[in-house]
Amino acid sequence: MKLKLLIICFLSVISTTFAQAPSAAIGSVSGKIIDKATKEPIGYASVSVKEGEKVITGAITQESGNFNIPNLELKSYTLEVQFIGYKTLTKAFTLTNADKSINFGTIAIEAEATQLEGVNIVAERSNIVQKIDRKVVNVGKDLIASGTTASEIMNNIPTVSIDPQTKELSLRGNTNVRVLIDGKPSNIEASQLLQQIPSSSIKQIELITSPSAKYNPEGMSGIINIILHKNSNDGFNGSINAGVTFGETPKTNTALNLNYRVGKVNFYSNYGYNHGINANHGWVNSANPGQENLQNFEFRNLGNSHVLKLGMDYYINDKNTLSFYTNQNIAHTDGYGQTTVNYFDAANNDTYQHFDNENENKTHTYDLAFKHDFAKKGENIEFQANYSKTKNNEDTDYDNTETITNGPLFKESTALNLIDGVTDYAQFNIDYVNPISESLKLELGAESRIQTTESDFVSTEDGNEYITPYTFSKDSNYDFTFDRNIHAVYSNFSKQWNAKWSSQIGLRVEYYEINGDFHRIDNSFQSNLVPQTSTETQDDTVTDDIFTVYPSAFVNYMVDEKNSFNFNYSRRVDRPSIGQLSPIREWTTPLMESKGNPTLEPQFTNSIEVNYTRNTKMGSITSGVFYRRINNEISRVVYNDPNNIDRKILSYDNFDDNNAYGVEASANLKFTKWWAANVSADAYFKTVKGTVQNAITSELENAEADVTTFNARMNNTFTATKDLRFQLFGMYRGEDLSLQFKREAMYKADLGLTYNVMKGKGTFTARYNDIFDTMHFAFDGNIPYRQYGAFYWENQTFYFGFNYMFGGGKNRALQRKQRDANETQGGGMF
Template sequence: MNIKVLVFLFLCVVKLGYAQNSGNVSGKVLDKVTNTPISYASIEIKEGKKIINGGVTNEQGDFLIKNIPLNNYTLEVQFIGYKKYISNLEFNDAKKTISLKIILDEEATELKGVDVINERSIIEQKIDRKIINIGKDLLSAGATAVEIMNNIPSVSVDPQTNSISLRGNSNVRILIDGKPTTIEASQLLQQIPSSSIKQIELITNPSAKYNPEGMSGIINIVLNKNSKIGFNGSVNNGVTFGKTPKLNSSFDMNYKTGKLNMYGNYGLNTGKNSNFGFVKSTEFGEENYQDFRFENTNTSHLAKVGFDFYLNEKNTLSFYTIQNFFNGKGKSSTAVDYLNPLELDILQLFNNKNDNYTQTYNLDYKKEFKKEGSFIEFEVNYNNNDNIEDAVFVSPNATNYINNKGNNSLINLDYVNPLSETSKLELGLESRIENTQNNFVKDGFYNSDFTYERNIYSAYATFSEQWGKWSAQVGTRFEKYFANADFKKIGENNANFSDDLFTLYPSGYISYSPSETNSFNFSVSRRVDRPSIGQVNPIREWSTPQVDSEGNPELFPQFTNSFEINYTRKTKIGSITSGVFYRRINDEITRTLFENPNNPEKLILSYSNLNDNNAYGVEVSGNLDFTKWFSSNISFDAYSKKAKGIVENEFVEVDVTIFNARINNTFKVSKKLRFQLFGMYRGKDLGLQFLRKPMWKIDFGSSYTVLKGSGTITARFSDIFNTMNFAFEGTKPKRQNGQFNWESQTVYIGFNYRFGAGKNKALQRKERDKNETQGSSGF
């Protein structure tokens, strides 16, 4: 006991002596403009380049650093978005305690990705993705996400079906805030107001960290979210005038104080749309002419509400929900005029009502460890969709009532560990369970139903290493996939679809940066496209007097091996990225059109696994500031593909090269006024059965800043020469040609107003947007 007491007294004396020969520094860090405290600012005390001690400010912006040996030092205070603060410290026997009041001044430019809305859409090329930051310009002005997608490099939208293609291929995975949804992409694009979108990410060759679905890659739509200090927000209103006006509005707000950030976004899209077209068919010398007229009135409400709760510096709990209400009413007519006077002409009228309610709930917990960059993150996401369609056909008379329900549950766990300054290990687990139920009532009586379930259990591991000017990453995703569907229809035998696969999906990346202005990237990955419920459902999806659309339960997955090389060159006027890619597709799933065996007068539009296929292409894009008043976003791409398969019991093979170009020019007349000129060209596309003809358009617009920079007025005249239409011709299974038009020539007027006293203060490691944007294995 006496020895313990002596040791204790000795340690106290040593500590007291050390304290008497050391100093303490304390202080408070404040914003220069608002005079509000800055939390989590970094404090470093240096002797030359060596860090002696340090810490971070608390929620009130205070800090205290003890036991600093008496000497002369440099104090550095840093926080993202602010200029670095540097001051000298001198500790001696007469001055052992120093108290400071530190004022930080913001950087001259705001941080991208934290602004509510940028003035100009910017296209950024990252190592594994292309990011389009949506601004208040021609790229984003419009009613729904469809308008934005049509203006984005490498992306095209079918004007009739709203299906998305990336690099000329429609097998693309669509995500909202990095999470899957049960809504079909064609319907989803109509439900999202363009003003609710913050950015769009094109991930053409995802790593093993991401879900492998989507042959041509992933398109991630990121909705607005803000995390400024204090209360802030923006209001955006726009009207598109075509044949009828269409309203697009949104409201964004957030309140950040202390440990809590609350945010919300509401978007409204409503209006009437008119489409029309014709198809002329010839078979065995007999001709007929089909005239189509469509008129739809749609209203969509989309709301996103959430919060981030910073338990402490290392632990964050986040939650958000997305609620989407969609109501659509449509009417159409299909007139078939047979040139043969012996055949009776047909006029079919169609009225339908569609109500859809979709809800998403997301809970995320992130734990950071002492090692810089090391963390574990747990996420739960639930998505539910309830869709009701009520349709009435006239001549022949019929009623269709369809109730479709689906839900998607995702549980995800990620772990990141930087093994050293140059290497990093990432591990993850994921469980995804999807269910769909459909019930079809025809003429008031039960007709058919189906149930569809698929479970996906996966794990991934990636390892990255950097040495000198080189960096590399390798990884593999292990996936167990179950799918089962039962189809029942009166008068037909029950059908079943099932699949059970265990598959590995490897990926690899190599990057070389010989200088700060040059970088090369090579990537390779294996991907899969599994048949969707719509592709395997043998129950008729829709019908016209001459065509029935239905799925094929005999489909099986198609696999793709993808290779890509990109080169980015930074110049004095901007950056230019060019790249080439090659895809080898096995058992490609494609659309087929064949004669109905039960009714030779009608055709069946379905799906089939055709032979293997190859596709390759080249892309060039750039953000260029030619002068202080003239800048451009430019992109060119060309894709070559070979398709071969069986059509009407005949082997068919085609080769086609598709060329696309887009250019968005900005002319800055003054700090407040700018003009824009946008043009696009989409080249012809040849499939096994149809040739789609080229299409092009030119838009002109302007924006003017008002209210001391808080407001922006935007105007746009789209498709000035009214040249956009979807025209095609084909010879199999019969000779056909046709054209479809929509309200492409429109005038848009919009106003955006931003309010709030808070300043942009990105929180290191706290921004949930980084999880949503950069993604976890929840993809």
């Protein structure tokens, strides 16, 4: 009911706005807004036309920085330009019969922060800009100070959450989200990748909740694109960041960004290193009928990760650019853990499992691109080839003991699990952009993605049972090969109708094919009075090919300089990942094992959203509503292990259609000269579906639950002096519901400060995380039987770090030409 009321109010605002009619007039004013220091165009700046102190009309600049305000009476006005993080600029002008249209040309506005030549400028506080198909979070020092890695600062981004236990990423309450780095994919799991990227290396975070036809349609929630720092100033420039986090165990992080521009060549690099021990523990009380028990868990992992990016841009001439970069990622973890299961009934055998594991992940990525600019301004064509190879290795030793309560008889076993996985991924793109006119733009492109994965799993188990004396051994060999090929073409048409209306429609056509082969051999031996041997084999094949169309549509309506609306529609797909398809186990405990389902099919989502942005003197406020229709939904399924009646299998399956919807709001506000804040809140409503096994009858049953989740964040920045700033961050994550349990609410508060030294080139950062020690995971559930518990990690920590920027290069005419051609100076190859 609350949601319906909120939507009605939202639509009422729209209808009232549409009812406003422009006043009759005959003059106009136009121009282009750019950054005074970098000369880059500034999109979505507020341009107002004032008569005295009264605002007559206005507009929001396009992404190119251009604006045009028509329908003005012939008289004297003041033009006022505002954008978050920049000083307000005013210009007087007069419209007459002799001069009805005034074009100011290029208008440069100055950032509030002191500008340093030759280095990456980082604003004191972050801001969020709503564009036609995405929200862009410009990362400032306040966000960088909130965490040492990308994973840690994500919880400060509106509508984004990181599970503190599993590090799983979710967007708008859903984990089906795709992560790109500088617009390019990575074979590394998002949960691992985000922990490897230093926060100080991040320039922007783009939240693309309704991607256009140009983008890969995978990910129901959309795309998160992380843009890393890179500049192309002449000479040598860079920055270094180092910090230590103190908790139960210390953790270190280091990030180095370098850039060297000479002549027509620009070299750049990013390096990040993270090292430390993560310790956590937890417990689960289970009321499984006849097997009531208490489980205790303890985990400790020593992690080391290296992320290196090396790149080069070669400006052949004003029209042609060749770019190359490579990413080298290495992560190594040595882990220890133990699980104890104590049964309340003496008839059940208590179990104890100890394991030591070693995991290594290596990913090598190579990207080559060529861009050609035609004679027409804005017309270009780009070719791109991307190849990556990922190797995953796991070596785990298990020691298991099963005892009779208060008795001398027991069963013991040791197991060795070796997993080797290799993934080869290649992607080829061609993209063409043609601004047919000042108001009409055409985009065409084609893409091919070829992926091959091979996974080998070897398991050996040896043991003795003294209850009915015998020895046993079992060897298992699993081989899984998976090929996935996707070929696509797309087109986008963008139209600027006038100063108020703009739109974009697109269509993407894809052909998708997969081929998977699974082979398993089990050899077992049992020796007692009569020795027994047995061999079991299993072969499965998965094939599929799908031809699908993905439309998208965007409409942007700028009522005036203060109010704008955005309407989006897109169709997306969630194709099963290799982990969801592979029948090789992902992890195992004495009572649970997780593995994939080779018969899983893709799920499709139709998404609609409406956003409203309000610009005020204090800042900008963006609110929105969205709705998703999900077909053939992928969800979890739990059933008994056919080879072990005491253990459950956690897997995946397809279910009936489903609906999800939500509301969200975010704001960048500057209350006073000394107090600014980023505030966001969101609420999501969905129905969770799945299959669970009845604890009494062992029959599989469909189950569902209605879920409402509320989240809120507030990051305050208090300016004490020019160089000293304090941050106060608070977050609340409301309770969430799955089929098996309810996750209790989670909340925390952090306190930090930043202090600039060396004329702003150096910054000290200190932060006390979770000052009240309230952040932990707790749950309570009744399906398929009552169980409740909690998990704890190193949440209360103290961080101290230092960042230093160096270099003195200056921009040259070549770079200005490229900026005037509306080229992006972001990370990656562009």
